[in-house]
Amino acid sequence: MSDQSPTTEQTLSNLLKEDRRFEPPAELAANANLTAEAYERAASDREGFWAEQAQRLTWTEPWTQVLDWSDPPFAKWFVGGKLNAAYNCVDRHVEAGRGDKVALHFVGEPVDDTRDITYAELQSLVSQAANALTDLGVDAGDRVAIYMPMIPEAVVAMLACARLGAPHTVVFGGFSADALASRLEDCQAKVVVTADGGYRRGSASALKPAVDEAREKAAAQGHDVEKVLVVRRTGQDLGEGGWDDAVDVWWHDVVDSASTEHTPEAFDAEHPLYVMYTSGTTGKPKGILHTTGGYLTGSAYTHWAVFDLKPETDVYWCTADIGWVTGHSYIVYGPLANGVTQVLYEGTPDSPERGRWWDIIEKYGVTLFYTAPTAIRSFMKQGREIPDQRDLSTLRILGSVGEPINPEAYVWYREVIGGGKTPVVDTWWQTETGSIMISPLPGVTHGKPGSAMIPIPGVSADVVTEEGVSVGNGAGGYLVLTEPWPSMLRTIWGDDERFKETYWSKYSEQGWYFAGDGAKLDDDGDLWVLGRVDDVMNVSGHRLSTTEIESALVSHPAVAEAAVVGAKDEDTGQAVCAFVILRESAASQADDDGEGDDIVKSLRLHVRKEIGPIATPRQIMIVPELPKTRSGKIMRRLLRDVAEHREVGDVTTLADSSVMELISAGVSSGKGED
Ligand code: PRX
DSSP, X not given: OGXXXXXXXXXXXXXXXXXXXXXXXXXXXXXXXXXXXXXXXXXXXXXXXXXXHHTTSOOSBOOSEEEEEEETTEEEEEETOEEOHHIIIIIHHIIIIIXXXXXXXXXXXXXXOEEXXXXXXXXXXXXXXXXXXXXXXXXXXXXXEEXXXXXXXXXXXXXXXXXXXXXXXXXXXXXXXXXXXXXXXXXXXXXXXXXXXXXXXXXXXXXXXXXXXXXXXXXXXXXXXXXXXXXXXXXXXXXXXXXXXXXXXXXXXXXXXXXXOOOXXXXXXXXXXXXXXXXXXXXXXXXXXXEHHHHHHHHHHHHHHHTTOXXXXXXXXXXXXXXXXXXXXXIIIHHHHTTOEEEEEOSOTTSSSTTHHHHHHHHHTOOXXXXXXXXXXXXXXXXXXXXXXXXXXXXXXXXXXXXXXXXXXXXXXIIIISTTTOOEEEEBOOTTTOSOOBOOOTTTSOBOTTOOBSBOTTOOXXXXXXXXXBOOTTOEEEEEEOSOOTTOOOEETTOHHHXXXXXXXXXXXXXXXXXXXXXXXXXXXXXXXXXXXXXXXEETTEEEEHHHHHHHHXXXXXXXXXXXXXXXXXXXXXXXXXXXXXXXXXXXXXXXXXXXXXXXXXXXXXXXXXXXGGGOXXXXXXXXXXXXXXXXXXXXXXXXXXXXTOOOOOOTTBSSTTHHHHHHHHHHTTTTOO
């Protein structure tokens, strides 16, 4: 954790002052799904406990072995079992007589654009989409990319793929054509499901042109996408050449007319369910592979336990986008496997005005709400008057995910949104873990603002030193998961070696999974996640790789070299700060014309185009040199000091220690700041 120490120490000193405690409300505790006894039961027979959780699902063929861990780190859960994920999320609820229950309260961003979809309707829609995809040539095992706004068809497309055993890879609609292209190519997607566009901040925002561009780029790399299935959402003009009859197919032409009957096939528990790309420290994004039985068990169990789900009465809402793992586990698979009624919202929190989210909670009587600290902080900034004007009294549990929630935001969330009575569950997990690993249980554990508390029953975690020794209470170290769990990633798509190296090599002797996060145990043994120990940033709950942004910057003709760091940011948790060395020609021209500002602007636009708006640097500093070790490794720790306006730390390992003076001097004179 040495590379992270300035941030870590600062966080630690803030955390240490925290002594507020919130007990579970009595009524919730009395009716809680899980009680304290579950921790012991799970610890004494972990596999037995998970086998019990797997019974939440409907299996076509029972498994013969809970866990095969004979070839670590390649796990097989529920060996020999067969099931269909879509059947579990949809059909079985209809068969159980709950077909009329609302599955999705869809809320489009345009006001009054709403649509309720029952489980029976969802079954028809998923069956139609599965039939249409089959007609487009999709077979079990084929990959399908989904690049869509938050509309019901996105959920339907995911479930249709699951129904066919065709692993989906959902690419966040905010990602650029380049990002989409690299994912299409990496997983060799046969078909793309998209929409003409979606509504963002009051206007129609196009998606289809990015698919066209990505398809071209993938083709240039030798991968041809066969078909593109397009939902008409906004009706916007697709532009000249925006439709290719040989490839493009309208959803309403082929799905709406398809049969509503479709018999789901049962797949092996280890059949691939989806690939979700996530940033790594080096090289291209990693395609995290999740499989069917274990993943569905993990997401259904955690959704039920952590939100104390009462499927008959709860109305649930998770504000994540389906382009992130949270949308997979806690909009699609967990909640639907549990047969809950949920809200699906297309747009931004402040469109058409700042109270939009609270209006939705009031209108649908939302009881369980799951969002990210970055959103909470932005609401805090707007003030409590806005939520105070709405009736939020139906809320009974509030969840937080994606980054550490600072204690002030936690308390505000609990007080203002939760009326001072609603427990907050701070849930720690990752794309790789598939489902929540560390979180309070709202009816059992008390809450401590800023702490994710303890591993949920069935999960084993520890905080250890570099050598793998438990740090014990009151100390910090590396967060590890010490036992396999059903929803664990199975590999990195197409790269078993990278999978082993990235997650299992640091503690290979012990056979532990290293999560890449630093954490601290307080004096009570409760866990505080401190953030990434590597060079990945967390911006608004989205994990971004420094390397990817650096590569984007360097691909600009004016840039010679770039280093990117995440600096603390009040609103987004971390913000992207870039240090850039210009090519000589560009630098002298900028000096001559006094056009440094223009270059900064064009670099920001460039990153936006290459990766997407989320990766746009908050700040770009033009510097003469970058701090490097003798072996040429950029010392980002020192750059973080500059970006966070701290005194620069130890520079003794720098090849040239005067470099930092040059950088600091340039920055403090304001040169090159955006
Ligand atoms: O650093 C941790 C942070 O987000 C990372 C995982 O990011 P991703 O795979 O994109 O998944 C986000 C949604 C689960 C983790 O390694 N993180 C996530 N949840 C928390 C968190 N950090 C602190 N507290 C959390 N509750």
